Every structure is written in C-alpha cells, then in structure tokens.
Amino acid sequence: MPAITSRRSFLWISAGVAVTLLAACSAPAPTPVPAKPAAPKPAESAKPAEAPKPVEKPAAAAPPKAASGGTLVWDTFRGVGTPWPEDRIKAFEGANAGWKVDFRPITLPGNVQAEAYPKMYAMFASDTLGDVFAFDPSHWEFYRAVPKGLLKPIDDYVKDDKYDVGQFYAPFIEMQKWQGKMWGLPSWGWSGQDGWIYNEVQLLEAGIKPPDHNSPEWTLEAMREHVKKLNKPGSGGTYDRYGGNLALGAAGATVYTRAVNEPDFHDGKKSMITDANVMKAFQWVQDMAQTDKALALPGAFQGSAVDLMASGKLSIVQSGSLVVFNVQKAIKDEKAVVVRAALFPKRKDGKRPSQLRGGTWNIGAKAKNPDVGWKFIQTLSNKEGTLKFNTIGGNGALVRPDIMDDPYFSHPGFRPFLENLLTAMPATVPANGRGTEFEQTINQTWAETYLGKATFSDGMKKLQDAVQKVLDRPAE
Amino acid sequence: MIKESRRRSSPARRRQIVEAYLYLSPWLIGYLALTFIPVLLSVYYSFTSYDVISRERWIGAQNYIDAFTRDDQFWPSLGKTAYYAAVTIPVGVAGSLLLAIFLNVRARGTSVFRTLFFMPSLIPIVASTVLWFWLLQPDWGPINRLIFNTTGVIAPRWFQDPSWAIPALISLALWSSVGGTRMVIFLAGLQGVSAELYDAAKVDGAGAMARFRHVTLPMLTPTIFFNLILGIIGALQVFTSALVATEGGPAYATWFYALHIYKEAFQYFNMGYASALAWLFATLVIVLTWVQMRLARSWVYYDGEK
C-alpha cells in the first residue's frame, strides 16, 4: 500500500470517497415528505427527513378536525425491538384513516430504564419531544413532569367520551392521578415485589410443606425458617445454593414495613426508619442476611436472581409476579425447577403488603394533535394492546382484569398474585419529587448494613439520617 | 529558530502568525462554535439550580459550597477515584510499554499477536463486564475456584465486597486497555526511533539493556508523556465500568467522582450542581496537567525542538 499510494493520490481518493459518501448520505434525507393524507398504508411509518418538520405541517393547518390526517409522533423505550409497537401502530392507523404514527424508539445506554429520561427532558427542552410518550410513576419522573407542565391532563377526554376507567384494576388508575388530575392511561404494571416465589422441587426435597398464605402459621418467622433451611453453604464461605433473595431496595423496604403493619418507613417528608416497629422489618432482613447468612446478596451475581433460580442455585425469590414468568422462561431442566408462589401474610386490615409498580402513556402538553394522541393511547391500553404488551411486547402489564383469562396468565405460580392486583398499595412519593435520589440513597446506604460492614444499630441510624437528608432537600 | 531573530511586526513575522492561525482555524472555529458556548453555558449553570425542564434559578456559589460541605459523597468519591487512578495509571502505562516492546520485533506472527492483545479494547464494556462477573463470581467462578484449589486461600467475594470491588474493576480496566490504543501509540513511537541511533549505539558497544536505557527510552519520552497525560485524564474519569458492573455499589464502594457527576446530572437532574462538580474536577485536572507539563521540561526530549 505505501508504495502504490502516494500522498497526492491518497488525498484525491479520500476526497472522492468523502464526496461520494456525502452524496449517498444526502440522498435518503431529501424532500421532507409532507404528511400525505393518502390511503392508509400499513405500517411502514412515515420516513421523516428531519423529525420536527412533518409534525409542524399539520399544526399550521388549523387544529380542530382530526379528519384531515397527519402524523403523530411517539417516543418510547418500551417494547423496542419487539413487534408490539408496529402492531399497535397498524391497529391505530387502520382505525384512523389519514393518520400515521412516527415511532421513535429510545434505546437505553444500560439496562436501567431510567436512563431514557435525560434524553426525553433534553428533547422537551429543545421542543423535539413527541406527542405521546411516557414518564412512568414508578421511576418517579411522573411526579416531576406533572408540576413542570410536561403532560396534558386527560380528565376532559375521559368525561367527554364517557371513557370507562373501570376496565382497569383500580390501583393502576389511581396511579395515573397526581395533584387532582389524571395524566394518562396505564401501560405496564404489577403489584410490585409482594410475592414469595419458591422452587417447589427444592422445597419438597428439604421436607418443607409448600406454604398456604392463608394459614395462620404463615408468618415472617416461618418465611425466615424456609430460607434458612434451604440454604446450602459450600466450603470456606462459599455457597452451593442460596436460600433466598430479597428485594433490597426502597420498594422492598416498603413492603417489609407494611408487612409489620406500618403504612411505610417514611411519609414523604419524614423518615421513620428507626421507629421501633419499623425496625422489626429491617431486623428480619438483617437476620437472614447476616445471622443466617442465607441470602444471595447483590454483587455476587450478574443480572437478576432469576437466572440463579432458573439454574437451581437459589430456592426463594422475594419479588413480584413478573419473576414467575421470567424464571419460567430461563429454566433449562424442568424437573429441577418448578415455580410456585405465595403472598405475605394478611395484615390487620385484611390486605397483603405490596408496593405498586407501573407506568403510563401520556399526551404531551405541547402535543400538536392531543385529540389524536388520546385515541392513540387508548389503542395502546385497550384489551388487545395490553394483552399483546405482555405476550409480544415483553412487558409485564397486569393492569386489566379482562386479560387474565388468557392462557398466557395461566401459570399456577402467577395466580396467587391476582388477589393483590385488586388491593395493591401505592408508593409513598417523596414530597420534594426527588424519587430517584431517594431510591439510590437507600440502595447504597442500606447495603452497608446487610453486607455486614456496619452494625445493625449504627447502620440503621446512618440510613435514617441519609434518607432524611434527601427528603429535606428543597424541591426542584 | 527563525522566530527569535525577527522582531514583532516584520511582514514575515506577521505572515507567520497569520499562517499559524490559518492552520489552527479548523479547530478554533469548531471550538468556538460547538464547545465554547456549551462550556460557557455549563459555567453559568454551575451557579444556578437547573433541572433541564424549567428555567434555571441563580443561586450564586451555593453549589460549590454544597460540594464541600453538604455532599456526603464528594470527598469519598474523589478518594476512590484517586485510589483507582493511582494503581491503574502506572501499571497500565508500564504494561502497555512493555507489550509494545515485545510486539515490536519483526518476527513471524507479530501482527497476529498484536491483534490478539488489541481485541480486549474492542469489546463493548457491557460484554466484558458480564464476563468479569462470571470470572470473579465467588461461589462458582473460575478464578476463586482456582485460588482455592491451588492455595487453599478463600478469595474475596469481589463485586459483593465493598473492599474488593475497586480492585476487581482495576483488573478489568488493565485487561481491556493494556493492549489497546495506548500500546498502538507506543508501537508508533518505537517505530519512530531512527535506526541510525541504534546503529551508533551498537558501534559504541552498548548492549540491549543499555540501548534501551539510552536510546529507546529518551526518544520515547514524548510518547510516554502523551500516554501519561491521557492516562491520568482517562483514569480520573472512570465511570462506565462502575455504572455497568455495580451502579456505584456495593454501598458506594465504586461511586467514583465521574459517576457521581453522572448521577447528579442524569438521574437526580441537579444539572447546576453537576456542572459545579464538573468544573471543580476540570480545575483539578488542569492543575495536574499543568504541573505535568512543567515537569515535562526536565524529562521529555523533543528531537524537533530547540
């Protein structure tokens, strides 16, 4: 190569290459295809050259009548890579002649869903955010987006169309409300990490009777006993099999606190971690983690406990109904792992502890076609849409009773959770809206205690102070 | 050389300055248009409370004060970053140099070896972290098993143990960078040492070690300097591996400074505060670099400079 290519020819070649590529690259970005009110063409959603332009066109033509047609822009990270978005777009475009949906998937840098939000905020700040998107309550950003005016309330639409919100489980509808208004329709959702999921094969092997969560014998102590019995240590501090895995984060802490009959370990403004009864919940965790040393603690394994359980290396996962599906999908040897579940014991008020997790479909406050957006989110959340969100979209969307008869939900490990879907308890939102900081602070600070790096009393005091500090910060 | 002899505004001198700026212009224009303004903005934001969605609120130097007084993770994260850098930089740079020397021989298969060693740097950090978790898994992972079987010592629980999480990340960093870009640059630097110098040294009776010490090393100092500066800047900005592997945990163990900035900026949306943190960091690095550059005069040898 060096002999043949002189410097001069290198220059010409690279210039030529650059020009050619430039030409090739300009070609696909040509005539910004104006929103054609053509015959509904299936899927192949509009090819926008620069995304903002096509959306501007319909807006210039006076708004009211949706009959004229146009493009709706949909930004989301859910269902990306699956056929679900295309399926919903097809259904919508079929029923709404003249309207196209521009689907703009947001890919995630890591495996954490919250990473989509910085991009969405930046898009909002530069006016490029779409008409329909999602600021999920469980990621706390919902509670920030509402007061900042990013979302359009749907109360009027619901009233005018006489939309029946009763088609969803009540807790998920409640979750769509904040500061007196309703801001979207349920997308994904489950009753949270409220379950006690176990491998029945290993339980029976250890001589334990599968739990009946209605029996008075089913207590927190009994649960601890199970974990202890199923734990199999190896040599020198290693494990052949972990007894259990707990949800060791903000949501888990809420569930355990509720299991000891407290409303939560904080009330949005004040942290109550060191209250006597609440401490019982944390003590329960600590006993399993450090006294029994029977837990699979974070950091020892990649990803989630699901793979551990599916491989037979973990007997009990304290998590939610989605884990049942996930473990099932990862099982290699069906004879070694049979997934079943029980719920926590009933509390004094007859409910079982839970902490709702769920999402939403929002219409943007600056949406060009909010009315059409309203139609679209109905298409996303209707029976077919929600069912498919589960079956082909890869999400856990347990938000409607009318999908529960589908064979997809017939897994015996899942059925116990239906009860909690009716009575799931919402999360307590930090009053200053700093939910993510709140959650991360708990995740990191609590770890010191359950990893044994701090004594229980010191560690809990530290956690209390740290949480209070976050709750005390001014809202922003 | 020519420059010193002319005084200020001779036409030749003026033309030289014009030319200098002409060559500089691509970068200068780009910087002013695309970097300077964001930089100015970020300095401005560092004196405000800004969450991206709504208008920023001027709060003066409060962010800077908070960093030193109210932020529980400010000093700890600096400390962890320093610890990480103090190990990774010397070992990494020396390792890359060593590898480059070995791989600079003109023997058969060298190009294959070079590619083999380079591959780790091509693997996305997500994939290599997953692998590292397997390698260092305390119960069934190969490394701990190997240690136990050969020495009977129970190895630490790596990513689960706050005291051992950083060493685990260091090992990952060294593995993925030692044969990578840094080594390639050292290779190029080694190639640039003129053969005549070696010949002259051999004639003087210098053996291999002496040739290395008196020809190679001195001629390589600009490259070493380059890799050192970039190594320092890079190591101090460690964050992707920590984010992917442990999200900063366990118990803040891998909560590096750059990760702290990331969290404040993109998860807690305290952009104003994050900007302040970033500027504090930039100041630190600028000072460090400036010190390096002054020190460089005493040990870096540029053949093309008088």
Add this chain to the structure above:
Amino acid sequence: MAIQSVAATGSATHARAGARRRATILWLTYAALTICGILFCFPFLWTIATSLKTGIETRQIPPQFLPEIVQWQNYVKVWSAQPLTRWFTNSLIVVGLSVPGAVLTATLVAYSFARFEFPLRNFWFMVMLSTLMLPYEVTLIPQYIIYQKFFGWVNTFWPLIIPSWVGGGAFTIFLLRQFLMTIPRDLDDAARVDGANSFQILWSVLVPLCRPALATVAILQFLREWNDFLGPFVYLNDPKKFTMSLGLRFFQTLPESTMEPQTHLLMTATVLMSVPAILLFFSFQRYFVQGIVMSGLKG
C-alpha cells in the same frame, strides 16, 4: 551482550551457543506471548461462544463455556431479527465521512501547534487539552440544544461527523503534535531554503515522516466512531438512522421485561460489529510496520 562475547572470543562454538540461547529466548517469548494472548482474547472467544448458544443457555449459572449444540443459525437470524444491514451501512457512512476529516484537520492543527510560535499558542493548547478534561455530562445538554436550535441537526448524522472535521478532537491533535515535534527542524529549514512555503513543508516533508502517526490516528478515529454509542444515542431518533452501536441495544432485555432472553443475539451482533474493526486493525498495523520512518538525516 551476545555480540560482544562473539567479538571477544571469536570462537565458532560460542557463536553456536549464543545462537541457541537466542533461539530459546525467542521460543520462550513466543510461548509467553501465546499464553498471554489467549488470556487476553479469551473474552472475545467467550463472546463468540455465547453468540452460538440458545437464549436459555446464556442464562444458566454457572455458565458453560461451550454451547451444547452450536447454533450457527444465530448468524442468519440476527440479520432478520433487526435491520442490521441498514445499521451497518449507517455506521460505515458516519465513519467513512469522519476518518478522512480527522486525519486531515488534525494534521493542520497539530502543525500549527508544533511548528509555529504565535501569540497565545500555549493558551490555546491548554484550552484544547482542557476539552478532554470536562466531563461530557456537562456540555452534553447545552450542545444538544445548540445543535437543535441553531442548526436543526438533531436526527441527522452531522453532529456525529462535524467533530472530526474540526480537528478530530484534542486526543488526535495532541498525538500528532507530539509526533511532529519529534521531527528535527533541520528538515524544515532545508526545504525553506529550497523555496518551499509552509504548506509545502507540511505536505512534502513532515507528512511522509508521520505515516505511523497518521495511520494510528486513522485507526483510532475509526474505532472511536465505530464504537461510539453516546453520540448516536443522543442525536439519532429514527431507527432507520441508527448506527450499529445503537442498534445493538435492541437486543438488550430490560430487567422488568418478560421477553425471551436475547443475550445470544446480542453477542452475535457484537461479533459482527467487531469484525471490521479487527480486520482494519490487522491490516493497518502491517502498514505502519512496513512503511517505516525513513531517517531524514540521510540527505
């Protein structure tokens, strides 16, 4: 050492012993390098092995290294599972337009820093270096807003290509500057005496001597652009415009997802994505081994 002993004794036996010792060292070095080499590229082997597994196999703990049944069809499946061809092409376009720009402009700018003295030179140099030190988190959002509000370039390739045409980044400029400074100025002077202007000096004298550095810059810029995730992530919204690095994320499953595990396809796509980079590195490095720096002092 060996040469001296030969010179000293002049005995043929010693020469043979010396040759044998050299051969042993060579073989030992080869062995050490091979072991190290395998250790180093082991994760890549693991990535390939994973790309040939089924989804469920990838989730077993403890993981098995080799697949039970090699799933060659993954390499076919992955193309139809997602629009890989288009992503691949997009990556090629972005990189193809960036690398020449970086090499060209970095050379110009480095020339300025290395060979000229002008007011504020050191100041601008420090400023340039400082751009490396400012964490991206902080300029990212203002930059995005500027690109959008002033240029309307969001969802185009421009924000990904332009940085290469304004010097290619502080890293490349710094690298070339260091290299240029190692070239003796006598060469410049000689050319100037012959009547060359500054550009001709750069073009005819300095650039040929910088080939290893230029090759390095080209490789590194290619790799950086090819693997860049953040730029495409921030600026590209339309999946048809995605680059490979961005598109790969489609194979990632979310923690709260009930989707079939896709790790095997992720690895397949990763392997596919790495192949051009590896090929490029492999062929380019031969180039700068052969195209050696000529000693400029040979007249």
